[in-house]
Amino acid sequence: MNADSEDRLDRAFQALADPVRRAIVARLSTGPATVNELAEPFAITTQAISRHIHVLEEAGLVTRTRDAQRRPVHLEPSALEELTSWIDRYRLVHEQQYRSLDSVLADLGDTVTHKEKKK
Template sequence: MDLEPDDDQLDRAFLALADPVRRRIVARLSRGPATVNELAAPHAMSLQAVSKHIHVLEQAGLVTRTRDAQRRPVHLAPEALERLTAWIDRYRLIHERRFRTLDALLTPPQEQEP
């Protein structure tokens, strides 16, 4: 599994997650698969509108759909979230290292004992 997403993948994922409804859908799916009806229940919007949000998440690779008899449950794609987390962590670690270096430079030296 390639943990380094390309720019298009990152753009689609972050754009998808920029919407609060889609973030709530992702949060709900983190507890397990759900149907469109189940995902629509807490939102004051039509099934069609929720389906459009799910489609955006699918295009971003953040969710998948399967067929289970008459049901078409939506599933979270944890590997996509892992790629995003890995990308964020790489830059977080770089900046933490820089801040530690800056702290060391700005901290006055301790008085030396004779």
């Protein structure tokens, strides 16, 4: 992984470390929304929501467009795919390790069962 990719991952994970920003990403997964729409479920100002959106933009997780007077915020699926890809690499390694451990434990169980039957 190159330095640019590492930097993007760092910014994305840092942005997602905040529960409000994770909630914004979750809401945007259902479709674009304005700042006011994103602010509705929170007991914080629209200015605070705008700052959260700015952090998500800097991390490449969301984009804003202009639609007449509206400035909807959109989720950036490619950025999420990059995060998922990075996580999947490690998940697959650990799943293989667990499968190997399961196999060893099953073999041990068979050995113990076989010894008990001989008694």
